[in-house]
Amino acid sequence: MRTDMALVRCVRPLLFYRPPLQCCGALISRATLGTGVDAKPLIERNVRLGRPLSPHVGIYKFGNNMIMSITHRATGMMLAGGLVSFGIGMLITRDVNTMLSALQSLHLSPSIIFLEKLCCAFPFTYHTLNGLRHLAWDMAIGLNMPAIYRSSYVVLLLSLITTGIFAAWY
Incomplete structure (x- = not known):
């Protein structure tokens, strides 16, 4: 029993770990978001410095x-879409030859x-x-x-x- 509790104490922080948020190139603790700490000066400073609000696909080299x-x-x-379409077609016609004849009738x-x-x-x-x-x-x-x-x-x-x-x- 004692080893089970020790294992739970070791594993629980790993299961519930959430890394800090990154906004405008600066780290913000998750604890400050709901506590009334104002992040507005940080955001205004980053806008003034020309930093993006958050990383975007445009910063990556399209390789x-x-x-x-x-x-x-x-x-x-x-x-997957083709397989689903074929399956629906088979449910409707119940025969591959019927599906092929419908395609051939399109000329x-x-x-x-x-x-x-x-x-x-x-x-x-x-x-x-x-x-x-x-x-x-x-x-x-x-x-x-x-x-x-x-x-x-x-x-x-x-x-x-x-x-x-x-x-x-x-």
């Missing part, structure tokens, strides 16, 4: 890693069909290859900056090649 991360998340959302041109194939294949290939890249990172492979940049270009190139192959093949 390769950021683009790859955003694209990975976007392709994941596209895949789309081959170029539009090829473009649709590209739009379906790219999220799958990119998300899969970038997921393999992340699995390599989980095994501590390629974590230095040159390897990260090199692997991002390899993932992008391979995903474009495999997308073209999938769209032309099927």
Whole structure:
């Protein structure tokens, strides 16, 4: 029993730790926010010095890693949306052949069909290859900056090649 209480006393501060707030480049204790301490002079001083109210995306260099991360998340959302749409279509029609005949009845041109194939294949290939890249990172492979940049270009190139192959093949 005594060791359980000692463990609770050691773990509780870790569970409820909240770092201090940062406003206008200066640290403000959370305890001062509800105690009547006026933060207005601090904010006015920071405005006078030209400091931003809070950090914003504009302070970051928009680089390769950021683009790859955003694209990975976007392709994941596209895949999830496509899976949900396919599931709803299957609930409505209950047959894949009915869905395919509905698409064929639209009489789309081959170029539009090829473009649709590209739009379906790219999220799958990119998300899969970038997921393999992340699995390599989980095994501590390629974590230095040159390897990260090199692997991002390899993932992008391979995903474009495999997308073209999938769209032309099927």
